[in-house]
Amino acid sequence: MQPIEIDHVAIAVEDIEKAVSYYQDSLGAKVVHREKIESDGVEEVLLSVAESYIQLLTPTNETSPVAKFLAKKGEGLHHIGWRVPDCSAALEELKEKGVDVIDQKPRPGSRGTTVAFVHPKSSFGTMIELVQEMPTGH
DSSP states (O other): OOOOEEEEEEEEOSOHHHHHHHHHHHHOOEEEEEEEEGGGTEEEEEEEETTEEEEEEEESSTTSHHHHHHHHHOSEEEEEEEEOSOHHHHHHHHHHTTOOBSOSSOEEOGGGOEEEEEOGGGTTTOEEEEEEOOTTOO
């Protein structure tokens, strides 16, 4: 599996508006995308950093994986998104290598991407998200 680059670093936050204000006011970051992903029970905000993003995530319901993460670990690094040319091929290659995955097949992600998650126990405690962009890029 050959990643293209880091797509995003995801940070779980309790108060997304407060987090957005911090990144905008303190670091000059620009919001480039905002979306509620009902299937994952999250709201995301993407802040542009060069060709990658900081992704702020907050739960929209109590059963969201991000809500469970926040309850267990508090705010902070949730996962790292690796941009790959073919999510399905990358996922199959990892499975063939015995890597524990969360998603058995790719699924729709935010902003029209295709994604799949690798279990953090396979990657030294940090969850990895494979991200295939739309053909037009970001």
